[in-house]
Amino acid sequence: MKFLAVFFCAASINSLLLLRDAIWGGITPPALLGVNAAQVGEDYFQPNSTGIKLQNGFERVYIQPFGNHAFRVRASIMRDPTGNEWSALLDPPLEGPGGNQGLSHDIKLPYQSSATIRNGNLVANVTNGTVSFHRVESDGSTSLLTSEFVDTKALLPRFYFQDFRSSSFEAYFSFSTNEDEQFYGAGQQACCQDHSVNKKGQVVDLMNWNSHVRLPVYMSNKGYLQYFNMPGQGRIEFGSQRTRFVASEATVVDYWITTAPPGDYDSLQEQFTAVTGRQPLPPDWSFGYQQSKLRYYNQTQVEDLAQRFHDEKVNVSLIVIDFFAWKFQGDWSFDSSVWPDPVSMVQRVKELTGAELMVSLWPSVEDKSENYIALQQQGLLATTRDGTGIQDSFEGVYTRLDGQDLIKGIPYSRPFTQYFTGTQEGTGKLYPWFHQQAINEGFQNLTEASPNTCQFMSLTRSTFVGGQRFCSYLWSGDTDSRFDVLLQQITAGVSVGASGISSWTLDIGGFAGLNIDTDQGKELFVRWFGMGTFLPFMRVHGTRSCNLPKTSTLPHANPCPNEPWSYGDDNFVITKKYIALRYQLVPYVKKLFEQLQATGKTIMRPLYYDFSLSDSFVANATRFNDPAVVHQFMFGQRLLVAPVGELGVTTKEVYLPILDAQHPGTSWKHWWTDEDFGAGGKSVNVSAPLDAIPVFYLGSKEDILSGNV
Numbered sequence: 127m128k129f130l131a132v133f134f135c136a137a138s139i140n141s142l143l144l145l146r147d148a149i150w151g152g153i154t155p156p157a158l159l160g161v162n163a164a165q166v167g168e169d170y171f172q173p174n175s176t177g178i179k180l181q182n183g184f185e186r187v188y189i190q191p192f193g194n195h196a197f198r199v200r201a202s203i204m205r206d207p208t209g210n211e212w213s214a215l216l217d218p219p220l221e222g223p224g225g226n227q228g229l230s231h232d233i234k235l236p237y238q239s240s241a242t243i244r245n246g247n248l249v250a251n252v253t254n255g256t257v258s259f260h261r262v263e264s265d266g267s268t269s270l271l272t273s274e275f276v277d278t279k280a281l282l283p284r285f286y287f288q289d290f291r292s293s294s295f296e297a298y299f300s301f302s303t304n305e306d307e308q309f310y311g312a313g314q315q316a317c318c319q320d321h322s323v324n325k326k327g328q329v330v331d332l333m334n335w336n337s338h339v340r341l342p343v344y345m346s347n348k349g350y351l352q353y354f355n356m357p358g359q360g361r362i363e364f365g366s367q368r369t370r371f372v373a374s375e376a377t378v379v380d381y382w383i384t385t386a387p388p389g390d391y392d393s394l395q396e397q398f399t400a401v402t403g404r405q406p407l408p409p410d411w412s413f414g415y416q417q418s419k420l421r422y423y424n425q426t427q428v429e430d431l432a433q434r435f436h437d438e439k440v441n442v443s444l445i446v447i448d449f450f451a452w453k454f455q456g457d458w459s460f461d462s463s464v465w466p467d468p469v470s471m472v473q474r475v476k477e478l479t480g481a482e483l484m485v486s487l488w489p490s491v492e493d494k495s496e497n498y499i500a501l502q503q504q505g506l507l508a509t510t511r512d513g514t515g516i517q518d519s520f521e522g523v524y525t526r527l528d529g530q531d532l533i534k535g536i537p538y539s540r541p542f543t544q545y546f547t548g549t550q551e552g553t554g555k556l557y558p559w560f561h562q563q564a565i566n567e568g569f570q571n572l573t574e575a576s577p578n579t580c581q582f583m584s585l586t587r588s589t590f591v592g593g594q595r596f597c598s599y600l601w602s603g604d605t606d607s608r609f610d611v612l613l614q615q616i617t618a619g620v621s622v623g624a625s626g627i628s629s630w631t632l633d634i635g636g637f638a639g640l641n642i643d644t645d646q647g648k649e650l651f652v653r654w655f656g657m658g659t660f661l662p663f664m665r666v667h668g669t670r671s672c673n674l675p676k677t678s679t680l681p682h683a684n685p686c687p688n689e690p691w692s693y694g695d696d697n698f699v700i701t702k703k704y705i706a707l708r709y710q711l712v713p714y715v716k717k718l719f720e721q722l723q724a725t726g727k728t729i730m731r732p733l734y735y736d737f738s739l740s741d742s743f744v745a746n747a748t749r750f751n752d753p754a755v756v757h758q759f760m761f762g763q764r765l766l767v768a769p770v771g772e773l774g775v776t777t778k779e780v781y782l783p784i785l786d787a788q789h790p791g792t793s794w795k796h797w798w799t800d801e802d803f804g805a806g807g808k809s810v811n812v813s814a815p816l817d818a819i820p821v822f823y824l825g826s827k828e829d830i831l832s833g834n835v
Contacts (some may be wrong), residue, residue, distance in 0.1 A: 160752055162638045170194075171262070173223050175243040182255055185284065188229055192399040194222035195246035196384035197258070198355075200229075203286050207378040210545060210654070211620030211827070213355055214402050214592035215382065221400040256283065261349060261385040271350045271385060275300035275368045278515035284379075294552060297379045300370045300772055302570065302833030308362050308749055310391075311624040313341030317605040321617050323732050323756045324748055330362040334555055336617075337603035340589050342371065343398070347738065347745070349388040351398050355380040357555040357590055358548075368751045375551035388737040391624070392727050398626055399671075399726030403595025407579045407627050407723045411482055412444030412663060413601075413715045418635075419688035420669035421448035423680050424802070425471050426463040427596045432478040440690060440702055442481045442675040443707050445584075446667070448484040450681045455523070458487055464680065483586065489561065492523045510542045511549070517611045521681050525528060529589030558588035564592075566596040578723060589627060599663055607647070607668065612654050613757045613771035620663070620732040628722050628729040631663035631707060635688070641671045642686060646773060648693040649816065652700055655690075656819030657769040659704045660761040662715070662729050700817040713833030718762045721835060733759040735781055741807065747781075754781050754809070762835050766794070768820040778814040783808040789824060795820035 129384050149828045150205050177190035184203050191199035198215065200207050209228045218225020223245065238254045249268060250258040255338065258273030273285035279385060281298065288295035308324045316338035322328065325344065332340050354362075359374040373379060382401065386393035409741035417435075422428050428445060453461040472483050491498050493506065501507050508516050543550040545557070565584045573581045580597035587603050602618055605611050615632050622630055634654045641647040647670075658664045672686035692703035721727040728735065732754050740746040747755035758768045758781065768780040784795045784807040794803040798818045803810050814820050823830060 127277050132807070142419075142442055142724040150256050155348050163591060164442070171244055173243065173245040175231075175233055176227060177236060178233040178241055178243060178250070178587055179229075179231045179238075180235045180255065180257075180501055181334070183236050183377055183432055185256070185286075186500050187284070187618060188241065189250050190224060190227060190231065191243070191245035191251070192224035192227075192382060193219040193384065195248045195386065196222065196224075196382060196397055196401065197243075197245060197248060197250050198224070198382045200248075200256060201284060201297075201299075201379040201534065202377065203288065204293070207380075211378050211380065212553070212561075213380070213635045215356075216401055216403055219401040236250075239771075244802050246381070258383070259287075259350065259632075260385055260765055261387075269348075271346070271348055271383075272301045272303065272352075272369070275302045275370075280368075282477070291759065294375045294377050297373045297376050298370060299381070300368050301348075301352075303365070303367060305366045307346055308734075309344045309346055309369070309799050311341070311344040311351075311621060312362060312623040313343075313625050313627075314339040314602060314618050315598070317612045317618070318614050320623045320815045321614050321753070321756065322751045323617050323620060323734070324751055325621075326346035326364050327366070327688070330363050330364070332358075332360045332362065332555065334558065334628040336587065337605060338665075339588050339600065339603075339622065339663070339730070341589075341622070341627070343382040343591055344625055345391060345394055347388060347734070348386045349390065349394075350383060350497070352392040353398065353402070353591065355382055355591070357559070359550065365834075375549060379553075383698075391735045392725070394728045395624075395626065395728055399594065402592045402626060404726055405594045405715075405719070406577065406726070407719055408597070408599070410712070411480075413712045413719075415441055415708055416444040416446065416631075416663060416665040417442050417447035418665060419666070420684060421450065421452070421682050423678060424470070425466060428471055428483075429474050432475040432481065434633040434689070434691070435481075436478040438691060438702075441705055442479050443618060444482050444484055444665075445475060445479075446484045447486065448667075448682075450521075451485060454492055454495040454697060455488060456491030456497050458497065466483070471784065472816055475488050490520065494523075506574070509544050511544050512542075518544050518711045535796075551742075555590050558586060559590040559593050562586055562589060562593050562596045562598045566598065569597065578807065585631075591626060594627050594629060599631060600627055601615045601630070601667075602632040604696065605633055605649060607638060609650060609653070609771045609773055611636055612650070612657065612769060614751070616657075616759050619730045620756075623728045623730045624732065624735075626726065629662060629719075630730065631661055631665045632658070633667040634658040634665060635664050635670075637668045639671075640668060642688070642692055643672050648697055649773060653819075654695050654769050654815045655701055655704055655773065657767065658712070659708050659819070660719075660765060660821065664705075664708050673809075680707065697816070703817055707738065710831050714762065714764075714830050714835065717833045717835045729762060731758065731763070733758060733760065736760060736763060736788075737783035739785040740788075742784050743781070754779075764824045764830055764835060765797075766822040770814050770819065776813065776815055777811055778820045779811050780820050780822070781809045787825075792824045794822045794824065795827075797827070800827070 173191035180187040186206050187201045189199050233562055235241055240253045242251045245264040251258045256274050258275055259271045260268040261271055262268055276283055283300045286295045286296040298512055309326050310329045311323050330340050332342055346353045354371050356373055360372045363370040366459055384397040403504045501650055547553040569582045575581045582597055586598050586600055590602050631635050635651045669684055670686035670688050674685040691698045718729045733744050734748045744755055770778050782803055785805045789790055793805055812820050
């Protein structure tokens, strides 16, 4: 009895309740409290169990502590998970308990039994076989976050379909929600009509294509993040009463959940990136101005471009040589007829500008490629289940992963594609992830760089969760060149940032549809250029139209320019001004990336991140995706950016959120005039000429330019 008295004193009333629940469920936890101050702090409630295994007839469900304030849940049918399935989760996590545990558990539950376990401030409760998650509040009480959705006549919350010719199955997992709950993240929505930040009411298709990079992870304004550690096709249904995850093909349903106080999205991201990986620090050159177009198609053009940057005294940090620099698709080398000496070209560009060069590579292979036979013979090309192979057509030639027949412009994903890892339905979203990994490993071997810093960067049009741990950055793909799309890209950028991918950019000016000879095209480019100054990476790209005649028969040999001086002399003055400002901001940008590397702190931030608790207007406007809020963003926590998305306007209505105790003694100041607009909570109308995108700052401007975030 003396031991129990001491134990109860240490464990607190909440621990007694957990013990009571566990005993009532027929399980006595082996230990209710253990402290590892060096790992997570003296007040962290260490896991009171290694895990629960729920055996429900043919179904197995494992619930295990994994990371800080988090649990990993795995469910399978007919057999246990192997514990060795592919996973974006790092094991052990960078931070927190639960690593290297496999399928270990010390609580085994039969059908419709109950038990409770706790890890930090997250409690997992099994009640008659139904799983729910609760946050432990500072006063010791608990709040329901979500539970498996049950109703008298509803589909079971864990529901499976299986064709017994295969061990895989289709799965439907449902969780409770309420009508006013908000969900954020879910990756990058496609261009160009979706202007949402709150995903409530949407169905998110978990398939990847150009611009559409959906990720099975979302945060709730109730204070939790849920991630489905599954790279296959499916969907997430954000309904009014039920959030449902659907997997088209799986052998295990694997999800992870964590919690933080409502409004503390940085902690959710810190805990999430601690189990999925953190962005290594990009090289310094990547923080500057990046120049690209579709496309520079010979060596002379690139060297002349570098000479012009030098002569105009305009800084540039990267020049991109876009696709079709090869002779045949799959060569992965320069066509020597137009690129006779790439080594000297690299040296010349470096001498003139200090810039690096980037080259585009596609994974497609045509029959004439020097690599085709070797890839075919070694079985390195994707195939189909019946062995006929995957193929398509581009630029009038077969491009093959394998096979013989032409398929062009099909409006659906190829469900019968077979990879080494499995089918398109089961593992297809891993394709870009492995692409990133292969490039990363190759360059790491060449440079022997530290795993936390990058001497190189790859630019990718798709990714999966965990892609942020590579020396790589995502861009939003082939967007339309329109004013409304400029604003839509804000919601795309903050959504993918809320999904753990902060290393992000876009095509300044949009990819297609901009005529540089028109006043509208010039104005759109400059407006987009201003916004690009305040993104994680500042990158111009796109295919342009103009009055110049085409003089080359090479593929996509577009003569239309896309450089800072290409949009008129007056506008060149403005673009030079923005480029100069970008280089002034480099210390600030680098510090944001250092924070990202250390803690996973999101760089391009929706307003709800920092102001949903202090400002009810921000919270309510975000719920309804009000453009007054979702078309603005924070660049770090000290710069508010409100891009202009209309033709011909010279003023902008900007909402300034209420500043709370986290911003003591500060006020909103206009970047260009230093006018003080006070502590927020109001809309202000400011002058917005082409050379002054509406930007407001907190604190000292000199402090920001020195790199203080």
